[in-house]
Amino acid sequence: MAIIGLLIILSGIVVLSLGCPPAVVKVRPPEPRVEMYGPPPYPEAVWISGHWKHKKGEWVWVRGHWARPPRLHAVWIPGYWEPRGGGWIWIPGHWEYR
Numbered sequence: 001m002a003i004i005g006l007l008i009i010l011s012g013i014v015v016l017s018l019g020c021p022p023a024v025v026k027v028r029p030p031e032p033r034v035e036m037y038g039p040p041p042y043p044e045a046v047w048i049s050g051h052w053k054h055k056k057g058e059w060v061w062v063r064g065h066w067a068r069p070p071r072l073h074a075v076w077i078p079g080y081w082e083p084r085g086g087g088w089i090w091i092p093g094h095w096e097y098r
Helices: 002-018
Strands: 046-048 049-054 058-062 066-069 074-077 081-084 087-089 094-098
Touching: 002 087, 046 074, 049 087
Parallel strands: none
Antiparallel strands: 046 066, 049 058, 074 094, 081 087
């Protein structure tokens, strides 16, 4: 009985560490909107562009915003929709350190 419990726990750890595969959206995302923005609110501010999000079968625009880099020499890599598996998946934006 202890072995079965241990196998269940190990299986859960493997699933959590691998994560869930991204959801495939079968409808091509709309072209990105052109966003107008003013000067940065503080010197180190970085503009994070808006993007389309697929929610409950509809495309919803997530507005861009200014963000503070998490640490020195951080560069924002924007997210994008990538064609995959007969549809599209969202690759989230992230910070890279150079």
